[in-house]
Amino acid sequence: MSKNSVLIIDDEPDIRELLELTLARMGLETDSADNVANAIDKLNQQQYDLCLTDMKLPDGKGLDIIHHIQKHCPQTPVAMITAFGSVETAISALKAGAYDFVSKPIDLDRLRDLVDTALKLPHTAAEIEYSGQVQLLGNAPTIDALRRQITKLSRSQAPVYISGESGSGKEVVARLIHSNGPRGSNSFVAVNCGAIPSELMESEFFGHIKGSFTGALENKKGLFEAAQGGTLFLDEVADLPLPMQVKLLRAIQEKAIRKVGSNEEVPIDVRILSATHKDLSQEVEHERFRNDLFYRINVIELQVPPLRERREDIPLLADFSLDKLSREWQLEKPSLSPQALTALNNHSFPGNVRELENTLERAFTLCEGNTINAEDLQLSAGSPAKNEPASASASAKGALGDLDGYLEAMEKEAIMLALEKTRWNKTAAAELLGISFRQMRHRLKKLHLEED
Missing domain, CATH: 1.10.8.60 (Helicase, Ruva Protein; domain 3)
Structure with a gap:
């Protein structure tokens, strides 16, 4: 079996030597170039399984390498080596098509994780595969375009912001990006950011240690640790309170978390996908969402079309x-x-x-x-009727109080009486109630009265 090959592009001999030695210990073959022209010449002569390039080179930029690869050998993943703290450079590289980035001084553990994940990518772009119940159905041109975008984004580690109306299928898109990428065999953890009480949010995301607060009876892993090596999907991310947005931004930037009650940092390796039905740019404009966090999670935006389109x-x-x-x-x-x-x-x-x-x-x-x-x-x-304001229907619903709960209790009581009279013969109970067997099955399921 032939070894995987990696092209290293950097004009600093010490960096090239460090990378060559690290990758050789991983059982990989390496080749190197010290400028853009030399690198492109090698890329034209040989197929590589991965390319690592510095951002600044004597005769150009690493972005030139990325553009060349995207045009001539798009199946070769390319990772950018950036200066410490140069977030804009890293984001520019991801938008241009880079698989991922690593900052100087190079963290070798982080580098090894990046290389391992990149080498799991298939060498040819296949149509997206479906897993379990996750399917993107439809033949409309907008859905065909969405499939092509999913295929491309599944080969990247760039954070993706999935926008679209409620019920349009944003989580389906997130799951397909995950399952068709190199992290597909690892965990996909979805969290509805609007469903977590604010006082528990930090513990839910980062975990806590025993005794860190009242009720913390044992150590607990957070969502980031649960998604380690996989994908964390932040649904309704616009609902995060501002204090939590700060902590989330730090975790994404540092690639590390700190559990509640602990002073130690835990390294994390997760891909962030996020979504909301709100207009996130408007949330930023009204200062309900931090601009710097928006900048980090919205590296690439993917729009899911509404059904009416x-x-x-x-x-x-x-x-x-x-x-x-x-x-x-x-x-x-x-x-x-x-x-x-x-x-x-x-x-x-x-x-x-x-x-x-x-x-x-x-x-x-x-x-x-x-x-x-x-x-x-x-x-x-x-x-609601077309001319009825949404607020009107909402207030009407609120005026009903707990009528829905009362009616559900009455329905459950009637069904239980019918079942008891017929000794749990569902067909006979349905006849007694004057409904079809199909309606009976639906009501039993809705009221959680039917055994699995």
């Missing part, structure tokens, strides 16, 4: 959702009537793919026979 995908998405539901509920898959399909195509879907899935789940339980008709979709009841 790819209506041609609605039939495919609907068919996939109904197929999935029928398998989960072990029932025959229903068909959509032409009128129902027209109604779906004409709906604005402010909740995007998630709203489509919820609409079809409800319709599946309501439809008679095995056909979903337009009235089963209840689309007009599912979204």
Whole structure:
């Protein structure tokens, strides 16, 4: 088996020697160049598995090397060696297509991790692969373009900010970037930043040691440690409070964390992906989000299109959702009537793919026979009228108090009585309640009354 080869480009002999020695001990073959012209000449003559280049060279910049590789041998990952603290240089390199960067003075452990991860990349760009339930369905031009971007970004370690409306599939995109990259065999840790109480946030992200605060009964790993070697996905990152934004920025910059109650720093190796349905640049403008953190997580922005901009995908998405539901509920898959399909195509879907899935789940339980008709979709009841302000519908919902909870308790009590009378014969209980068996299954699942 031939050894992997690495091209080292640096005009300082001591740096070249250090890198050559380190990589040789890793079992790698090395070649070196001391300027841009020499490096390009070698790249034109030989295929390398990795390229390490300094930023400043006698006859140009490392960016010249990156641009050449992107144009002529894009399957060769290239990492930039930057001066200490030159964040702008590192970000410029990542935007230009660099796989990653390492700062001087070079941390050899960090360098070895970078090299190991880069060498796991495939030599050819294949179409993105799907894992488990993670799929990006659709044939619209915007989705085809998104797939190509995912393929490219999965070969990089650059932080990616995924923007898009609620329910559009931002986490699906994040999971595909992770699973198709060199970190794919390691952990993908997703966290909803808006769902963590502010007083627990530091402990959740960084972990704590036993006795560091009341209730800290044992040592705890944080999200960064849980994602070690993999990807940390910060969903709804705009909801982070400002004090936590400062601590998160430091962890990203230093590639290290400090647990609550500890004075020791723990090195971390995670890729950061983030998302929010808010306009993050506006959040920065209104001083609700730190500009320096925005600069670090928004190296590359990836936009996920809303469903209304790819209506041609609605039939495919609907068919996939109904197929999935029928398998989960072990029932025959229903068909959509032409009128129902027209109604779906004409709906604005402010909740995007998630709203489509919820609409079809409800319709599946309501439809008679095995056909979903337009009235089963209840689309007009599912979204506020076009001229109704969002605040009006929100205040109306708030005025109901706990009516939803009361109705759910009544429904659960009625179902339990019917099940007890029929000795838990679900078909007989459904008949007693005057609903279909399919509706019974849906209600049992919704109310958590059905055993797995």
